[in-house]
Amino acid sequence: MTQDELKDAVAAAAIAEVEPRLERDTILGIGTGSTANLFIDRLARLRHDFKGAVASSEASAERLRGHGIEVFELNHVGTVPFYIDGADEVNAYLHMIKGGGAALTREKILAACAERFICIADGSKRVERLGAFPLPVEVIPMARSYVARELVKLGADPVYRQGVVTDNGNQIIDCFEFMIDDPVAMEARLNAIVGVVTNGLFAARGADVLLLGTEKGVERLT
Numbered sequence: 051m052t053q054d055e056l057k058d059a060v061a062a063a064a065i066a067e068v069e070p071r072l073e074r075d076t077i078l079g080i081g082t083g084s085t086a087n088l089f090i091d092r093l094a095r096l097r098h099d100f101k102g103a104v105a106s107s108e109a110s111a112e113r114l115r116g117h118g119i120e121v122f123e124l125n126h127v128g129t130v131p132f133y134i135d136g137a138d139e140v141n142a143y144l145h146m147i148k149g150g151g152a153a154l155t156r157e158k159i160l161a162a163c164a165e166r167f168i169c170i171a172d173g174s175k176r177v178e179r180l181g182a183f184p185l186p187v188e189v190i191p192m193a194r195s196y197v198a199r200e201l202v203k204l205g206a207d208p209v210y211r212q213g214v215v216t217d218n219g220n221q222i223i224d225c226f227e228f229m230i231d232d233p234v235a236m237e238a239r240l241n242a243i244v245g246v247v248t249n250g251l252f253a254a255r256g257a258d259v260l261l262l263g264t265e266k267g268v269e270r271l272t
């Protein structure tokens with residue numbers, strides 16, 4: 051199977067996971083990226099079975115609206131029963147690196163507001179140790195150089211993602227050469243650097259369910 055077929059298989063598995071639980075007033079949290087896009091496309095068929103969605107990016111919001119799914123502001127919604135999103139890396143504890151698409155802050159807010167976080171990913175995303183994928187850190191623009199110096203002290207090789215402005219008007223630094231032994235501790239440590247808005251470690255609040263696309267089928271891990 052191709053990587054796209056594996057992504058579509060987990061998108062279909064996520065639909066099977068949420069479909070029986072949809073109510074007329076359900077508002078879903080929806081993430082960003084190519085796997086989330088496949089989920090959105092499959093969700094279109096169910097658009098009359100639930101109320102709408104909150105999106106983690108403008109791009110996903112546009113795609114949802116394109117399918118006739120109403121998009122709500124999180125402040126008007128409160129909690130969401132499910133948040134469905136991809137990941138760049140995921141370990142056995144369902145800790146993740148996310149934010150390759152620069153939407154990490156909104157993704158983390160949605161994850162925090164979700165009763166259940168369903169991570170959908172093809173098998174290439176499953177790792178023993180997080181960090182081969184460069185860890186994204188969203189920063190307030192005026193703090194970029196300061197934060198980069200602090201990241202060097204922690205052992206990272208920080209690279210400014212040129213030309214990228216997040217949906218929140220901020221910038222992204224990617225941490226290369228930064229293997230992470232204790233994701234929960236490192237997430238907190240990075241959050242404590244002044245000028246950091248969010249880091250792409252999703253460990254304090256990881257996924258509740260991982261639907262992983264493999265050659266043998268979709269594995270469901272909790």
Ligand code: ABF
Nearest residue numbers: 083084085136148149150151
């Ligand atoms: C989002 O999309 C991100 O947090 C992650 O960076 C990315 C995964 O993208 P894809 O599904 O295209 O691999 O969920």
